[in-house]
Amino acid sequence: MKDSKSxxxxxxxxxINNMPKSGIRDxxxxxxxCDDVISLGVGEPDFVTPWTIRESAIYSLERGHTSYTxxxxxxxxxxxxxxxxSENYGVQYDPDNECLVTVGVSEALDIAIRAIVNPGDEVIYCEPCFVSYAAEIAMAHGVPVAIENSxxxxxxxxIGKLKSKITPKTKALLLNFPCNPTGATLNMQQMEEIAEIAIENDIIVITDEIYTELTYEERLPSIASLPGMKERTIFLHGFSKAxxxxxxxxxxxxxxEDLIxxxxxxxQYIIMCASINAQEAALEALKNGRQAMIKMRDEYRERRNLIVKGFNDVGLKCLKPKGSFYVFPNITSTGLSSTEFAKRLLEEEKVAVVPGNAFGECGEGYVRACYAASTSQIMEALDKIGEFVKRLSK
Ligand SMILES: Cc1ncc(COP(=O)(O)O)c(C=O)c1O
Incomplete structure (x- = not known):
């Protein structure tokens, strides 16, 4: 007989059982x-938050701001x-009823998907992509439909692949440009074509613009600003990266308003509100943080140029991304899988990168390296990667 307590x-x-664990976390x-590891792994700025922003959070606490908002x-x-x-993305929102402050873009993404998806609705997104997208869609009982970018x-x-994925069940299209993990961007023509497709097929567009400040060439307005798009777009942004x-x-x-x-x-049921001190710090970032943000971006641009050249010099083909702080070099010439490459590089050279397949199956054959690390760390990591690749080819 079975134990009645089991x-x-x-x-x-x-x-939840069917959902794979995040490949990055694994x-x-x-x-x-592991001691002495140079990490080009985690997608996190190596800069500490600019001082005036930190100060405004401290000041918020000092003034006893400890309530809900x-x-x-x-x-x-x-x-x-x-x-x-309005100034940076060319689209006007009413702060009263068209803006919502969230706990990171992570929460905004989750509640945007949950707010619009009925069980069985399809949400199209691009791979390789941020690890949360497919999981978020599945947790909302939607069907994740991946476009494999190459x-x-x-x-x-x-655009051809996008058209081929649309069915009567397509509810939304989730975009992230500049992209994590590839740094890819969209041009104006692509944006206009996507807008036309969204309008024609009555699709909601969720645009995750978390990396847009980190764009190193021509900066475009948001897709939300194109004619007919504001009413069908949820624009997501945050403070973590920029x-x-x-x-x-x-x-x-x-x-x-209806979607917000x-x-x-x-x-309001799951979060209530973001922390008041963090919100006050975010206010300071928008009011007075621009110079500090531009300084960090200019530094990332230099590091991007360095790391792209470094990977190509050691024989790993690496495109020059137009945005974000990631590169996605092709490692197929080494004969290793993405996971083998990343594991062996970590074990043998103590350099951490993320296997490309953590971002979707079509990321196999690549690794993601985050260049939000100091120039000296990037140079040292590149030397070690060079040694590693040389050893493999012997
Ligand atoms: C594309 C993308 N969207 C959203 C997030 C989540 O960011 P946040 O820290 O604002 O929750 C990340 C974090 O890495 C990301 O890369």
Whole structure:
């Protein structure tokens, strides 16, 4: 007879059981505890948050600001977000009912998807991509539909492939340009074609613009600003990358009132509001953080040039991405799989990169290296990678 205390029903939900663990986290379990590792792994700025932003968080606490805020976030911050988005992305949002402050873009992404997806609805997204996309769609009981971008197209979106993925069940298209992990961007013509397709097929576009400040060439407005797009676009952005504020956990969503309202319903039950001190720091970032942000971006540009040349010099073909702080070199010439390459590089040379297949199957044959590390660390890592590749070819 079964012990009456042992569980007889499945204890965890099927859709959670079926979800693979994040490939990045698996890999970083290996890194933890390894001393002297040069990490080009985690997608996090190596800069500490600019001082005036930190100071405003300290000052917020000193003044005893320890309460909840409005669910949607401080109105002063939403007003500043609205101004910033209008000036930098060419689209006007009403801070009253078209802006929502969230706990990072992570939360904004989750509640955007949950607010619009019915079970079985399809959401199209590009691979290789940020590890959360397919999981977020699946957790909302939607169907993740991947477009496989390729090096031949500089990992940018292939309009023909997009068209081929659309079905009557397509509810949304999730975009992330500049892209994590490839750094790929869109041009104006692609944006216009995507907009036309979205309008024609009545598709909602979620645009994750977390890396747009880190664009090293021509900067374009958001797809949300194109005719007919504001009413069908959820614009997501945050402070983690451009302002080196990952630990503050502040992001935001802007969009049409009905969609922001639906997102806020979820947000008010699960989160209530982002931390007031972090929101005040974010306000300072928008008001006075521009110079510091530009300085970091210019530094990333130099590092990008260095790392792209370095990978190509050691014989690993590496495109020059137009944005983000990642490169995605091709490692197929070594004869190793992405996972073997990353594991052996870590074990033999103590350099951490992320296997490309962590970002989708079509990332196999590549690794992601984050150049938000100091120039000396990047140079040392490149030397070690050079040694490693040379040894492999012997
Ligand atoms: C494409 C993309 N979107 C969203 C996020 C989440 O960022 P946040 O720190 O704002 O939650 C990340 C983090 O790496 C990312 O790369």
């Amino acid at each position: 569980p007889r029903k499945p204890r965890t939900a099927d859709h 890999f970083f379990e290996l890194v933890i505890g 409005s669910n949607k976030g401080l109105f002063s911050l939403r007003k500043e977000i609205s101004k910033y988005v 090096e031949d197209n500089e990992f940018s979106l292939d 302002y080196a504020m990952t630990g503050f956990r502040v992001g935001y969503a802007c969009g049409p 309202d639906a997102m806020n319903k979820i947000h």
